Amino acid sequence: MIRLRAWCLTPSLLMLGGLFLIPLAIIFSYSVLSRGPYGGVEQPFTWENYARLADPLYLSILLRSVLYSAIATTVCLLMGFPLALFISRSGPRRNLYLSLVALPFWTSFLVRTYAWMFLLRDTGLINTTLQSLGLINEPLPLLYNPFAVMIGLVYGYLPFLILPIYASLERLDKSLLEAAADLGARPLTALMQVILPLSMPGIRAGSVLVFISCLGAYLTPDLLGGGKTIMIGNVVQNQFTAARDWPFGAALSLVLMLFVMLLLMPLLRRKEGGLL
Amino acid sequence: MDTVLELQQVSKHYAQHKAVNDVSLTVPRGSLYSLVGPSGCGKTTTLRMVAGFEEPTSGAMLLNGERIEHLRPYERNVTTVFQSYALFPHMTASANIAFGLHRKGTADITGPVSKVLDLLQLAGKESRYPHQLSGGEKQRVALARALVLEPEVLLLDEPLSALDPQLRKQVRTELKALQRRVGITFLMVTHDQEEALSLSDHIAVMNKGKVEQTGPPHEMYLKPATRFVAGFLGPVNWLGNTGIRPESTELSATPPQGPSRRATVRSAMFLGNCYHVEATLEDGSVMVSEVQRENHSFAPGQTVYVYWLPQDEITL
Numbered sequence: 001m002i003r004l005r006a007w008c009l010t011p012s013l014l015m016l017g018g019l020f021l022i023p024l025a026i027i028f029s030y031s032v033l034s035r036g037p038y039g040g041v042e043q044p045f046t047w048e049n050y051a052r053l054a055d056p057l058y059l060s061i062l063l064r065s066v067l068y069s070a071i072a073t074t075v076c077l078l079m080g081f082p083l084a085l086f087i088s089r090s091g092p093r094r095n096l097y098l099s100l101v102a103l104p105f106w107t108s109f110l111v112r113t114y115a116w117m118f119l120l121r122d123t124g125l126i127n128t129t130l131q132s133l134g135l136i137n138e139p140l141p142l143l144y145n146p147f148a149v150m151i152g153l154v155y156g157y158l159p160f161l162i163l164p165i166y167a168s169l170e171r172l173d174k175s176l177l178e179a180a181a182d183l184g185a186r187p188l189t190a191l192m193q194v195i196l197p198l199s200m201p202g203i204r205a206g207s208v209l210v211f212i213s214c215l216g217a218y219l220t221p222d223l224l225g226g227g228k229t230i231m232i233g234n235v236v237q238n239q240f241t242a243a244r245d246w247p248f249g250a251a252l253s254l255v256l257m258l259f260v261m262l263l264l265m266p267l268l269r270r271k272e273g274g275l276l
Numbered sequence: 277m278d279t280v281l282e283l284q285q286v287s288k289h290y291a292q293h294k295a296v297n298d299v300s301l302t303v304p305r306g307s308l309y310s311l312v313g314p315s316g317c318g319k320t321t322t323l324r325m326v327a328g329f330e331e332p333t334s335g336a337m338l339l340n341g342e343r344i345e346h347l348r349p350y351e352r353n354v355t356t357v358f359q360s361y362a363l364f365p366h367m368t369a370s371a372n373i374a375f376g377l378h379r380k381g382t383a384d385i386t387g388p389v390s391k392v393l394d395l396l397q398l399a400g401k402e403s404r405y406p407h408q409l410s411g412g413e414k415q416r417v418a419l420a421r422a423l424v425l426e427p428e429v430l431l432l433d434e435p436l437s438a439l440d441p442q443l444r445k446q447v448r449t450e451l452k453a454l455q456r457r458v459g460i461t462f463l464m465v466t467h468d469q470e471e472a473l474s475l476s477d478h479i480a481v482m483n484k485g486k487v488e489q490t491g492p493p494h495e496m497y498l499k500p501a502t503r504f505v506a507g508f509l510g511p512v513n514w515l516g517n518t519g520i521r522p523e524s525t526e527l528s529a530t531p532p533q534g535p536s537r538r539a540t541v542r543s544a545m546f547l548g549n550c551y552h553v554e555a556t557l558e559d560g561s562v563m564v565s566e567v568q569r570e571n572h573s574f575a576p577g578q579t580v581y582v583y584w585l586p587q588d589e590i591t592l
Binding site for chain 1: 327329348349350356358362363364366375380422
């Protein structure tokens with residue numbers, strides 16, 4: 001049994017070792033080299049790439065990314081928690097609702113983001129409908145702004161919040177809610193005093209997932225922000241493509257990773273044993 | 277008799293199933309009242325309707341003479357000790373106990389909490405979380421949490437079933453003593469007839485959603501109204517419509533004076549405090565007897581005479 005248990009770890013170890021640790025080492029080695037003329041990296045060794053990160057430009061983009069990610073996570077929480085609660089109380093229809101939450105994953109994220117462009121643009125469904133109803137004369141500026149990026153982020157990552165919260169609500173012993181009511185707690189009090197504290201593991205896990213995903217997002221700000229509302233992910237992407245500055249891109253992504261780890265350290269250190 | 281809780285023709289029907297069917301009960305104030313019956317008899321559903329977790333399909337429930345069947349659980353002055361205890365895992369023992377007092381907006385929280393902690397011998401455990409408490413301690417916290425609100429009726433759903441058998445008998449005695457001391461009406465659900473007989477002032481035996489009989493334990497045991505009640509509260513030998521309990525029978529190797537029945541011993545088991553003898557009567561039916569060990573020893577195949585006192589007979 002013990003031997004079988006050890007073998008169960010093997011695929012993950014191979015996967016992490018081969019597809020995570022080694023690429024990470026490659027990225028690190030890139031980050032301390034100089035840029036090649038057409039992309040790629042060259043000698044000599046240098047810390048220069050890290051020094052360039054002190055530029056206020058990157059710092060402000062990073063701060064904006066953190067802010068956007070925090071707002072998107074909050075909006076996801078405000079929408080996702082009630083929905084997860086609704087689904088967990090839906091009896092036999094739960095599975096139907098859960099599949100609806102997971103339904104968007106059936107098509108590519110890129111296609112779905114383009115669909116949002118078609119909805120939000122000046123000649124898109126929303127603006128033409130409002131115009132033909134005579135509610136507005138000029139199209140509303142829905143696309144290529146922070147608002148559109150926020151819609152994209154919330155839309156894209158909401159399921160990552162609903163599912164963990166649903167899982168922890170599902171585990172919640174129903175008799176605890178009966179006990180709360182029995183002891184005089186009205187539904188809202190029971191929600192705040194019992195349901196919410198006991199679903200914190202799911203809320204934490206979901207928030208971390210959404211926050212990290214948002215912080216690394218580049219497709220959404222690129223397409224829906226129209227290049228005007230760039231986030232840190234776009235800067236990284238840009239270094240490897242248009243700017244052909246791989247070492248700087250590598251340094252940037254490593255620092256971003258460290259930053260996320262520092263941010264999440266308090267969560268990982270929880271004494272009840274980890275993130276979840 | 278001062279009645280605290282009354283159920284009048286209460287029914288709970290689900291789509292295909294009558295869980296509780298026309299149940300009427302009168303619970304005297306300050307008594308320990310047990311609903312007892314096999315699983316699926318509707319006793320738990322009845323309790324849950326009193327708590328407010330289920331709404332009756334029809335009928336009335338009166339607490340101190342006032343209709344409560346449409347009140348939400350948090351609007352009723354009854355509290356529940358859950359079978360699984362349902363302690364809030366993120367709160368300490370004392371926070372669990374104080375929960376209801378906070379909801380009521382009681383000004384003095386610490387006074388009643390420490391009083392009930394003492395009453396249930398939980399002093400020193402107040403800052404422990406449920407997962408740090410033993411089974412017996414969890415049960416006492418659950419009792420304390422429900423008692424501290426001084427409910428009109430305390431509902432207990434199979435309160436002893438989650439305890440290990442050795443602890444169960446001890447807690448049974450303590451539970452009865454606690455009820456006497458606090459004077460609060462306890463309405464308890466159990467499937468264990470011994471528990472019901474030993475603890476209760478009154479018993480209602482339920483079967484298939486209906487109440488078969490109510491009354492004090494000894495009366496129910498000695499004068500059951502139906503064959504089901506007789507059999508549920510303890511083993512009975514039936515001879516037509518006459519029943520006789522195994523411990524009421526006597527066995528003799530020689531024909532006794534007065535009426536007796538001749539039988540052949542099928543098996544005899546020594547149980548320590550008595551012999552458990554199964555004997556076949558001449559009509560082929562089996563008679564179970566429990567006889568004092570000093571009287572006899574019996575071997576399979578032996579001929580015996582079974583007799584009993586007429587007043588010990590159960591007649592339906």
